[in-house]
Every structure is written in structure tokens, then in C-alpha cells.
Amino acid sequence: MSPTITTSSEANGNVSAATARAAASAAASAEAAGPQPVTMAKALNTALADAMHADSSVLVFGEDVGMLGGVFRITDGLTATFGEQRCFDTPLAESGIVGMAVGMAINGMRPVIEMQFDAFAYPAFEQIVSHVAKMHNRTKGAVKLPMVIRIPYGGGIGGVEHHCDSSESYYAHTAGLKVYTPATVADGYRMLREAIDSDDPVVFMEPKKMYWTKDSVDLGELRRLHTEGTTAGRTSEGRAAVARPGTDATLIAYGPSVPTALAAAEAAALEGRSLEVIDVRTIVPFDDDTVCASVRKTGRAVVIAEAHGFASVSSEIVARVQERCFHYLAAPIRRVTGFDVPYPAPKLEKYYLPGVDRILDAVDDLQWEN
Amino acid sequence: MTISADHTAPHSTSTEAAENALTEAVKKFGITVEDYMLPARHQIQMVDPDGRLIPESEQGTQPGHEYPVPGDDELLAAYERLVVGRRVNDQNSALVRQGRMAVYPSSHGQEACQVAAALCLSDADWMFPTYRDAVAVMTRGVDPVQVMTIFRGDWHGGYDPLQCKVGIQCTPLTTQLLHAVGVAHAAKLRGEDTVVLAMCGDGATSEGDFHEALNFAAVFHLPVIFFVQNNKYAISVPLAHQSVAPSLAHKAVGYGMAGERVDGNDVVALLAVLDRAVKLAREGSGPLLVEANTYRMQAHTNADDDTRYRESAEVAEWRAKDPVTRMRTYLTDRGLLDDDGEVRIREKAEAVATQLRDGLSEDVAVDPQELFRHVFSAPTPQLKEQSAMLADELARDAAASSSDQEAAK
Structure with missing residues (x-):
């Protein structure tokens, strides 16, 4: 039996000595120094590898995550590096994957599991809602479930049915789950490391259309900052980011809608309108302070999300901001979201997805004339 | 003997190891792997409903399915737990009638299963029970009042699963079987020899997670014993509406694991079968499925009316197979139990009943924060x-x- 697998040092008490955080430098040696063009996929893959180096209780499993490296290659090379005991394929059964992860987390591991596509996670819904979300509460805090459920989500890739859902609202609505969604390559690394370190279960929503987005990122620096940031208690959780500063109106977005909002802000700037873009980053917990500070400053807001608007994260954001910023608002808060229709076939998705023009139209409607 | 020659993963050393370990385990019995996986032709029964030890040749055994009678100390301990378990069931039902508890799904009639499920495990092993398994959890050593907290209404669980190595009594059917698989998997990866016993009922075998849990345990070759108490009813729906398999134990072979069925009202046979299952699992021969043929003597809960779906004659038939009286007769006839012993055991049962009455009559202050x-x-x-x-x-x-x-x- 592998002597390299030990109990998680942070969760559920029974501590074993050998966590090998120093080994993270092994991954660093292969990288070029300084900022390099890095894809979101590479950042996530590096985060997984670094977390596995840092803590031998971190395990990765799911469908096709082993030899193949995942259908999006996010787990590429992990089985080769860490062996079949630490990164492995399971039988094709999502409830089984999540349920087994619950048991592993109860018994000292930090499982990071992959649901292959958003809509393929639905068979696991009962395990997620009835156990992942409730175990800590049910046991009055005795049991912690330090597990991460990674879900590639959203459309814009011309995917067939069941491959393009924005399912974040189901999880955000469930008390006891944290919901993270990165919108930049650097956040992909940072937030996945933090999700794995968290003693709470995290549903980690990965915008699949951004997997091949490149940013100039220094992974070595991010790794160093993660180690220091964790010890200093500086985390992304509950901290939205000002993705682009502005003064006239606030665009509130998360995950795949952030680049769309930034493009809209760029276009608006050409017309002389200064839009601030807020990247929510963690839907649960939600950063009311950063979002509301921006809206109080600009007095106008548009919330942008790919998911259907009805009874969604976007409706929650509108409600929260309205409750807190009513007297600062010059106009009702608008939303640009997917229509309340099942996610459409590839040739129709351009009509469904929030785009720059639809966002600018909503901004134009924010009662600018005196 | 190859059982998976056509679908062995080309790179999976774990699958090969699993196959070898299972084949090695089967070699000891001198039978084929298929014969090892299939349950014996008849359920294993050692003590008949009248309390008589059945001759070995008639116990339902066949090559590879022979079970030695457990030792006298183990049987006496089991009898004591049976008496306590029966008292716990009846005390809790009384507390519900008195309005002290919201609900209690009684295992009256199933006490032999409850007791054996706990006694077959070692301290470092784990148990994953359902809502009807309070007696099993208490037999495992968890404080009776803590066990009943789930039904008292001040919190959804009353004991620390990590400390007791018992999952919180689970309500969504068979979802906990996967947690059992995960606990066993984590232990195996760390090289620990933990065995996990996962409990469910006959109706629960229709759930998808039953299938996923058994398949995962078999594929990863994990030391999990799936213990199905077939009490014949899922609330009102009889077994015939859940499955037309020859027996629930036969489902094992479809996953590549061994199945066995046993008289669920015969604690001697239950202990014999479960003790061997635990030993095999601990030695690395993979998961097993044990079906206990028993009967839910009372309604599903106090909110249920069982006269709407079953005949009183059927209930009477099973009353004659009672697990507690059967064991009392057997031990008395063998000279292992006398009146003094019986009194001593009843006093212990009374003490637990008092503990439950006191603990559950107490008005526990809840903290809204x-x-x-x-x-x-x-x-x-x-x-x-x-x-x-x-x-x-x-x-x-x-x-x-x-x-x-x-x-x-």
C-alpha cells in the first residue's frame, strides 16, 4: 500500500505527520520564470498538481480523468505524476463519484472530483444537496467535508444538448455549499488552490468556454503567493474584484460573463461612457461590500449572467443590491441573462447568450437624461 | 479460473490485484469463483424457530459456504444485546405514544440483525446505518440518548460519527452506502485494515445508489459488507414489487462479489455469516453482500397503518419465528442461561430503558444561534x-x- 497517502492534516482530526508542502517546488522546476502566456486549463492543471504535491491526502477522481487527462485535459499528467491511487478513473456514475468522495472526506482525505459536464452532474444532485451540503451541520460541526466538486459549465462552445448548462443557481441556492467561479487565468489557479484548502465543500464552476483563454501569468509567483497568502489568511473567498474601474455604471458579472462585460465596457468607453466591471468570483459567500460600494459610487447597475434569469443568481444579486443601495440608485437595476428557455442548439446559442450589444442596450436604458 | 478475462483494463494494476486476491480467497474453499459468489442454495440457518440447533448437514451450507457455530461467550453476549434491543424498541415506541418523541421507526422483530451487525465489527471498523438501525448503533456502543436525539427533535444527529465510527443514521435510502465505500477506500489507500458495514433494507435495493455503491466497492475491491435487512416491506410495498431476483443476495454476482442469505431471525447464523464476511473482507477478498431474511413486526412508524397492506396471519406467522425467544430457548436448553442470568440481563435492559425515559423526557433547551x-x-x-x-x-x-x-x- 502506498506509504505516501496520509490523512489530511487540516480536517477531521486524526492527523498524520507527513504532509509534504515543500514538494510543491518540484512542479516549479519545469516552468519558465516570469510571466508567460498560460491557458485557464493549464492554470487549473497546475493548481491540481501543486495541491497534490503539497498534501498527500488530496485525491483526484472522476470520469476519464486518469489516462486521458479529462475530456478538457484539466487532469492531464496527474496519474503519471502521482500514480493511479491519487488520480484515477471511476465507474461511470456521478452519484457514486460524489458519494464516495463524501466517505473519503469523512475519513481524512481531500477529494477533488470532476463532473464531466454541467448537466452530467445532475445524477449526483441528491448526494450534493442531502449530504455534501448538510453533513457538517447535521453533525454539529464534528464532521468536516473538505471536498471540491469541479464542474465545467456554461455555453458558447457550440456544444450539443446537456453540455452547456449554467447550473450554478442550483448549488448557490443550497445552504452549506460554497460556490466559486473563476473568470481569469490567475484566478483559475488561485481559487482552485483555495477551494482545495478549504475545510468546507466547494462547488467549483469552471467556465468551459474560457479553458483555452490565455493570459500572461507567472505561475511560480502565484504558487509562492498562495503559500504565503494562505498562511496570512488572505483569500479570494467572499472577495469580488474590480475587473475594470469606471464611474458611470456598474456591470456585475461572474465566470464566463466577465469577459463579455469587459468587452461591453470597452465598447462603451469608445462612446464616452465609463463602466465599472465587478467580477463576483465567489457566488457563495457573496461579497456584498465590494459590489455595493461600486453601485453606490456609480448609481447604476446591470447584472450579467448566462443562466436563465428567472429565480437565479442574477435575481439574487439584483435583490441584494436593491435592498442595500436603493437610495443611491438613479435607475432600476437591469439584468442581461439567458432567456428562460432550455439551452439552445449550437446554431441558436448566439441569440440566447448575453452579448455586448444587449448589455449596451441595457446600459442605455439606465435613465441617463435628467 | 478467470472471472474478467474479457474486460480487464489494460493498465489497471488495481483490477489485476483485485482479481488475484479474490481468486486466492476462493482457492481456500476449493470451489469456482462463480460458486463462491452465488449464495448457497438455501438460506443459512443454524437455530430453528423452536430454538433447536439444526444438524450441520441441514444448515443450508454447501462447499465454500460452511460456517462454524460462534463461541458460547459471543452467543451469550448477543443474547444480552437482543434483550436490551427489544426493550429499547418497545420503550421508544412507548415514548412516541406518550408524545416524548416525534417518531420512531422500530426494529422490533429485527433485533437479531441489529445485534449481529454491530457485534461482528472491531473498534476501528465503521458502520453506516439507516433510520431503522438505532439498536445496531447502540449495540456498537453509542450512548442510547445520543442515538435517539435524531428523533427527539433538537438536532438531526446526536453523536459524533468520527468518534463512534458510525455514520449518522441515514434517511435518503442507500445514499450512505456510497459513504461507506468512500470510508473504506480512504482506509485502503492508507494501508489500514478497516472493514465497513453498510446497512439498507429490501426496498432500498431498488435505488440507484445501491447499484453504484456495490459496483464501486467491487471495482475498487474494497472491504465493505453490504448488509441488507429484507424485512419484506418498504412502508407498504411488498418485496415482490421491488425485485424478481431469485434473492437479493443473488444481486452480488452481477457486481463480481460474493452474496449470502441468512435467516435474519437467527442470531447464531447471522453472527457466523457476518463474522466470516468481516474476516474475508479484512483479509482482502473484497466486498460481500449479506441478505438477512427477517420481518418488520410493527408498522413502518407510528404514522403508518400496516393493516391496510398486510394480513394479521402473516404477522402471526413471523411472531412464531421471534429472534429473542428462539435464542433464549437455545441457550437455556444448552445450559448456558438460567433464571439468574435472565434476571441479570433483564435488569440491564431495564437500566437502558430508564436511561432512555430520563434522557428523552428531559426538556432540552435549544439555542437558536x-x-x-x-x-x-x-x-x-x-x-x-x-x-x-x-x-x-x-x-x-x-x-x-x-x-x-x-x-x-
């Missing part, structure tokens, strides 16, 4: 806000009621 304390490892800003709102609401209520009292003076 506890609502927010265990949602996450630390409360989010939103939960802090809601906690403050509730605190303020309660403070205003308290102030209002104290000023009302002042005014009344």
Missing part, C-alpha cells in the same frame, strides 16, 4: 447578518415580555 454555527467551518458575512437579526428579534421579544410582566404588576 446554533442554527448558524455549523453551516460552514466559519460563518459567512450573510450568516452573521442573519444571526444578528435573529438575536435582535429575540432580544426585542424578551424585552416586550418583561415589560408586559412589569405592567401586569
